[in-house]
Amino acid sequence: xxxxxxxxxxxxxxxxxxxxxxxxxxxxxxxxxxxxxxxxxxxxxxxxxxxxxxxxxxxxxxxxxxxxxxxxxxxxxxxxxxxxxxxxxxxxxxxxxxxxxxxxxxxxxxxxxxxxxxxxxxxxxxxxxxxxxxxxxxxxxxxxxxxxxxxxxxxxxxxxxxxxxxxxxxxxxxxxxxxxxxxxxxxxxxxxxxxxxxxxxxxxxxxxxxxxxxxxxxxxxxxxxxxxxxxxxxxxxxxxxxxxxxxxxxxxxxxxxxxxxxxxxxxxxxxxxxxxxxxxxxxxxxxxxxxxxxxxxxxxxxxxxxxxxxxxxxxxxxxxxxxxxxxxxxxxxxxxxxxxxxxxxxxxxxxxxx
Amino acid sequence: xxxxxxxxxxxxxxxxxxxxxxxxxxxxxxxxxxxxxxxxxxxxxxxxxxxxxxxxxxxxxxxxxxxxxxxxxxxxxxxxxxxxxxxxxxxxxxxxxxxxxxxxxxxxxxxxxxxxxxxxxxxxxxxxxxxxxxxxxxxxxxxxxxxxxxxx
Numbered sequence: 001x002x003x004x005x006x007x008x009x010x011x012x013x014x015x016x017x018x019x020x021x022x023x024x025x026x027x028x029x030x031x032x033x034x035x036x037x038x039x040x041x042x043x044x045x046x047x048x049x050x051x052x053x054x055x056x057x058x059x060x061x062x063x064x065x066x067x068x069x070x071x072x073x074x075x076x077x078x079x080x081x082x083x084x085x086x087x088x089x090x091x092x093x094x095x096x097x098x099x100x101x102x103x104x105x106x107x108x109x110x111x112x113x114x115x116x117x118x119x120x121x122x123x124x125x126x127x128x129x130x131x132x133x134x135x136x137x138x139x140x141x142x143x144x145x146x147x148x149x150x151x152x153x154x155x156x157x158x159x160x161x162x163x164x165x166x167x168x169x170x171x172x173x174x175x176x177x178x179x180x181x182x183x184x185x186x187x188x189x190x191x192x193x194x195x196x197x198x199x200x201x202x203x204x205x206x207x208x209x210x211x212x213x214x215x216x217x218x219x220x221x222x223x224x225x226x227x228x229x230x231x232x233x234x235x236x237x238x239x240x241x242x243x244x245x246x247x248x249x250x251x252x253x254x255x256x257x258x259x260x261x262x263x264x265x266x267x268x269x270x271x272x273x274x275x276x277x278x279x280x281x282x283x284x285x286x287x288x289x290x291x292x293x294x295x296x297x298x299x300x301x302x303x304x305x306x307x308x309x310x311x312x313x314x315x316x317x318x319x320x321x322x323x324x325x326x327x328x329x330x331x332x333x334x335x336x337x338x339x340x341x342x343x344x345x346x347x348x349x350x351x352x353x354x
Numbered sequence: 355x356x357x358x359x360x361x362x363x364x365x366x367x368x369x370x371x372x373x374x375x376x377x378x379x380x381x382x383x384x385x386x387x388x389x390x391x392x393x394x395x396x397x398x399x400x401x402x403x404x405x406x407x408x409x410x411x412x413x414x415x416x417x418x419x420x421x422x423x424x425x426x427x428x429x430x431x432x433x434x435x436x437x438x439x440x441x442x443x444x445x446x447x448x449x450x451x452x453x454x455x456x457x458x459x460x461x462x463x464x465x466x467x468x469x470x471x472x473x474x475x476x477x478x479x480x481x482x483x484x485x486x487x488x489x490x491x492x493x494x495x496x497x498x499x500x501x502x503x504x505x506x
Contacts, residue, residue, distance in 0.1 A: 054389040057479060088383050090476030 042077045049081055056096055057089070063099035075104050079126050086129040094129075101130035112138060117147040124150065128157025136161050143173045151176050152188070159191035167196040171203045174213040182212060182250075186219035197226040204247075205232065211246045218250040222257050230255055234263040237270065245277060252281035256288045264290040271298060276307040283310060287317025296323055303330060303337035311337060315344035328352055372417040372490035373397045377407035377433070378452065379425050383475070387420065390479045391486060404428025408436070411443035417490035418448040420482075423460045423472075431460065434467045448489035452477070 049069055055061045070078045079101065086097045111123035124142060127135045142154035151173060158166040170189070177185050189200060200217040203209060221229040233251040236243055243251065252270065255263050267289060270282035283302050286295055299321075302314035318327045324345075331341035331352045345352055374391060376398050378384040388398045399414065401407045404427035411419070411433075419437075423430040430451055437443045450471045451464040461472040470489055473482060 050385070054386060057386060058390055058393040060393075084382050085386065086476075088380070088475050088477060089386065089479065091478030091480065093386075093479050094476065 042080070045074055045077045046081050049078065053081070053085065053100070056100060057085075057093050063096055064103070066100045067103040070104060075107050078104065079108065079122075079130075083126060083129055098130045098132065101126070105131060105135065109138060112142065117145075117150050120145065120147075120150050121153045124153045124157050128153075128160055133161070133163070136163065136166070140166065140169055143169055148176050148179070152180065155188055156191065159188055162191075162193045162195060164192070164195045164199065167192055167199040171199060171213065171217065174216055175210050178212050182215045182219055185212070185216035186223060189216060189220035190223045194224050194226060197221060197224055197229065201226075201229055201232055204229075205236070207243070211244050214243070214247045215250040218247070218254050222250075222254040225258055227258055230259045230263055234259070234266045238266045245275060249277055249281045252278070252285045256281070256285040259285065259289045261290055261292075264292070264295065268295065268298065271302065276310060279305065279307070280310045280313050283314045284317055287314075287321045291321070296321070296326065299323075300326055300330070303340055304335075308336075308340065311340040312344060315340050316348075319344065319348055319350070324350060371395055371397050372487065373399070373414070374486060374490060375407065375410055375414075375416045375419040375421070376400045377402075377404070377419065377421045377425055377430065379403060379422055383422070383452070383477075386479065387477075387482065390483050394483045394487060396483075396487065396490065402426075404430075404433055407433055408442055411437065411447075416443070416447060418450065418486055418492075419443075420450045420452060420486060423451050423453045423457070423464060431463050431467065434464060434469055438468050448492050450482075450486060450489060 049066065052061060052066045052069055056063055056066050082097050082101050086094055089097065105127070108123045108126050111119045112127075114120050114123070120142065124139050127139055131138075136158060139154050139157050143151050143158075145151045145154065155170045155173065155177075158170055167189075170192075174185055177188075189196060200221050203217045204214050204221070206214075218229075218233070233254050237248060237251050237255075242248055248270075252267065255267055259267070264286065267282050267285045270278050271286055273279050273282065279302070283299060283305075287299055296318075299314050299317050300323075302317075303311050305311045305314065315327055318324065327341050327345060328350075330337055331345055332338065333341075342352065372395075374396050376384060376388055376391070378387065378400065379402050384400055384402070388400050391398050399410055399416070401410055402425075404425040406427075407419075407421065407425065408428060410416075421430040421433055425433070428436075433442075434449055434451065437447055437449065438445055448470045450473060451461070451469045453460050453464070453472060453474045455474050455476075457474070461474065464472045471485055473485070
């Protein structure tokens with residue numbers, strides 16, 4: 001390639017790159033300008049509606065008056081405004097916001113079937129916050145939405161209704177929420193309130209369900225503090241075959257929090273399990289449900305467990321059950337269990353003095 | 355049949371229109387709470403952050419304060435502690451703390467620091483307004499010292 005051809009190609013490339021850069025900068029500017037214009041438009045609409053909305057909330061104007069201020073093409077911003085207030089206000093104010101939304105909710109009904117997941121999600125939010133009982137039935141099919149995020153938003157909206165009729169449909173789709181983890185799914189279920197507990201208990205007993213679904217239901221029962229669940233948990237743990245490891249561990253955590261001395265037998269058996277995880281949870285649960293001297297000795301024995309995690313839980317169990325003196329006595333030993341005792345006492349901010 | 359003669363003692367008012375500090379960083383909550391309180395006969399001084407709230411508490415005498423637990427600059431819990439510690443404002447100033455849902459720890463800390471009331475969103479404006487007006491009616495120690503006990 002001659003020098004002049006090389007220079008020409010270089011210049012051409014440079015010109016191309018410059019054009020591309022300028023083009024991209026222009027596109028960015030246009031997008032920014034569009035976004036700013038859109039934001040300014042929303043702001044001016046909100047400024048027009050907010051004084052009327054505030055008067056509506058104190059009873060000076062009717063919800064219909066506010067709804068009448070909204071023109072075609074403005075509904076998206078109107079719903080965003082109502083949603084912002086509905087998120088912060090409950091009681092009588094929420095009812096007024098729902099009335100103000102009602103004349104326009106028909107438009108949102110179409111968004112439930114929109115091709116864009118964000119539109120479907122927003123429609124669910126709006127129906128969940130501002131709709132009435134019949135609107136919730138429109139949300140229910142979205143539990144099967146192709147997007148798990150949309151399905152999760154639908155489940156949350158149904159849970160906020162606290163209507164026991166929606167517990168079973170939500171429990172049936174819990175497997176879709178695997179990526180959220182057990183804690184998040186359990187938290188979703190607790191939003192239903194304690195009224196959902198019998199259905200959750202039924203789901204735990206159904207061994208065709210996945211471990212995630214069963215664990216989430218158990219965790220929700222624990223968070224709700226539903227006492228009848230303790231009896232069933234003890235029965236399932238005593239059954240042969242026992243539920244899978246993760247489910248059994250969740251049942252032991254439930255017994256730890258809402259169990260009583262009547263459940264100690266089954267928990268005691270599991271302190272001898274070959275599975276470290278089950279021993280760990282069983283020791284903690286036993287310290288919580290039993291005050292018998294024999295069980296105190298069993299927990300103390302677990303300070304020498306081959307698994308350090310189990311030993312640590314045993315030491316914590318001694319502290320939680322008010323047996324700190326026993327732990328302090330062990331802390332003076334130059335042994336693995338003495339080291340565990342010292343570590344746990346220090347972490348709990350307790351001195352070693354007997 | 356004897357009739358019991360009940361004597362109702364009206365709570366003394368600190369002023370005709372109580373003056374309340376509203377320290378709230380969330381624009382929408384501030385708007386709506388202010389509008390409701392003003393409509394119900396309360397003079398409201400609104401600030402958006404902690405330092406501004408501390409400044410107003412230092413120069414004005416309020417009948418009650420509504421403080422968001424999570425303000426910028428100095429959070430509501432910090433301000434509550436400073437008021438109760440006598441660092442700023444009246445130590446016995448009636449205080450209502452606002453929180454966001456799912457933050458029970460913050461609500462517990464507010465009660466530990468002797469908040470009079472803690473309310474989590476979503477708020478009922480009717481209950482919030484009546485609570486604030488009830489708190490604002492509580493006589494200050496200074497007023498009691500000047501006029502004798504409220505029951506006198």
